[in-house]
Amino acid sequence: MEHRAALTPATAKQLIKAGFQITVEESDQRIFDDHEYAEVGCTMVPFGSWKEKAPSDAYIIGLKELPENDTSPLHHTHIFFAHCFKNQAGWKEILHRFKDSGKILDLEFLQDAQGRRVAAFGFMAGFAGAAVSLDVWCHQKKGLKMGALKPFQNEQALIDYAKGNLRETLLHEGRHDNYPTLMVMGARGRCGSGAVDFAKKVGLPAENIIQWDMEETKKGGPFPEIMKADIFVNCIYLNQKIPPFMTQEMIDSDGRQLTVICDVSCDTTNPNNPIPVYSVNTTFDQPTVRVKTSSKRPLDVISIDHLPTLLPRESSNMFSQDLLPTLMELKDIESSSVWQRAQRLFYEKLHLATLTNKL
Template identity: 40%
Template sequence: MTPLHLWLRHEVRPTERRTPIVPGDARRLVERGVRLTVEESPQRIFPIEEYEAAGARVAPAGSWVSAPADTVVLGLKELPDEPARLTHRHVYFGHAYKRQPGAAELLRRFTAGGGALLDLEYLADGQGRRLAAFGFWAGYLGAALAVLQHRGRLTAPLRPTDKGALDETLLRAPGDPDFTALVIGALGRSGRGARTAFATAGVDPTCWDLAETRALDRRTLLDHEVMVNCVLATTPVPPFLRDTDLDAPARRLRTVSDVTCDVGSPLNVLPVYDRTTEWTEPVRRLHKDPPLDLIAIDNLPSLLPRESSIDFSASLLPQLLAFETGGAWGRCLDRYHRARRELGIVEGDAAGE
């Protein structure tokens, strides 16, 4: 059997500091016979020298486009716009299976080149439980930024840090007023992270999960001052916030942090905004009177790149070591083909058509 050849690519997004495989786990892959190529990347939290010391081959940033055809290209966030034909199997968060903007164009690129998307969001066991996720850190940071914003201590641009330093900023200071907070999706990975951040900040949030969202008490929701959404809907559900809710004069809600950032999807539970926020401007005012501020950053864990990468890599490593055995990866491939069928994309479709 030909050894698995993994190619860890450079991330094109300037604020993406994370990596799906840390140097220690890179060494474990190499020791188990995996061929590993790692692209140079100036923003990656771990320096290229650590990967080289682990036994990986080093390649220039962006050189995956000319990698051998059987290479599996590994990343986290979006691909560059070129090449138009994607010939490799790619493992990353594609955000293309719920009719998000650009989904059809991306899947046509794979179809045109004969490659495939193995989306990390759908890497799951037989019961649908995700096997590798950044959820805890996304929830933690979503709540942390909401606390800092509500207390008037969030500064821009955002910069990567470590958990110890961030926790110091979350501690309640003299004069900080009490406020009410709500975590929706409190029992999942992201919800646990959000609850942890609130606990560090000295805030005891209301916690909602499936039971509460099935029979949504909208008045109670709007009566909280801070809300963190950790729900990633997979089937249509009534939205948690509507445009009419923003005009409600009795609304106490002032800060919303959307960890899920499902903007553009018909399954979005917060259809009150149409674009995410950025590290340079992390907060957008959705409504002036009464005020409502939004935080919606779609790579939150990159603000704690070392901690989040170490956790994610530890969970992804056993899946990569079992890459050729089917199972979860086979289900990923099936989901890719199903997504193409749902969009009417068939073999022979050219990218951009």
């Protein structure tokens, strides 16, 4: 169900105008049709041809995950979300493929001088995470099993669906004003602001949107307040070990109101995951996993690591447009502080892994 693209036809057009040569692989999975790229001047090639046919000095831009069942060495410079710099599952295997002459310039770690990411899917991840959370809550209230998710054509279509679903659920409950409470952790960041934006657009009253950030969490968890919300959306960026937000004892409590957790941050395999009540990623086909609890009240977790593809065209356009100025700097990568920081980080991680005999 992944339909996003790091490079859209609109940004490709601007890069070509600036003198770049853009080669795009054909794909029937991507939200943008092949002809949209061809019409702006991209050279189209068969799917999967980059490994054998791309020039050695080409930048290979992708989104996530290299092709499966292939451990052969890689010699190009790859720009994508590698998910291997924070010791995630499979990190050793990914780095091993690049240890001879390849390179990873990770999209997650393209940062300006102040440490802010130059482009991120965070806003749309939070927006989509809140949307799926509300959908799960509605299904719970109506006693229905949550089915597979499908991407929406645009934001308005998603909002219209969510409003109708919520209205139907409240009528089923017999109270048209019995709105759920939705708590957002990390509400002031990109991701959290997306979750809050969705909650407002779908019509949740302001008092039902609980926004927590650094000030509210400075004392450190666990936080019993989370158990008082119906829906909890975690949007923090985890870069160090922190106390857990909740414990199994809190989950087992009969006084728990919480029935839906959406871990947008999705640090499932991170040893420092502050939501230590689940251990698997969920998918668009199976959006939730039920947490084991002695309480009679159910608890479902959403841990989908590519939520923005719920709105693939808008997510891609927003991300790629933000990334464009940095892509322009590839003309003179040696003078770009963003790309140089990304390159140093790759070599640091590679060196550290080598020193600890991990490769």
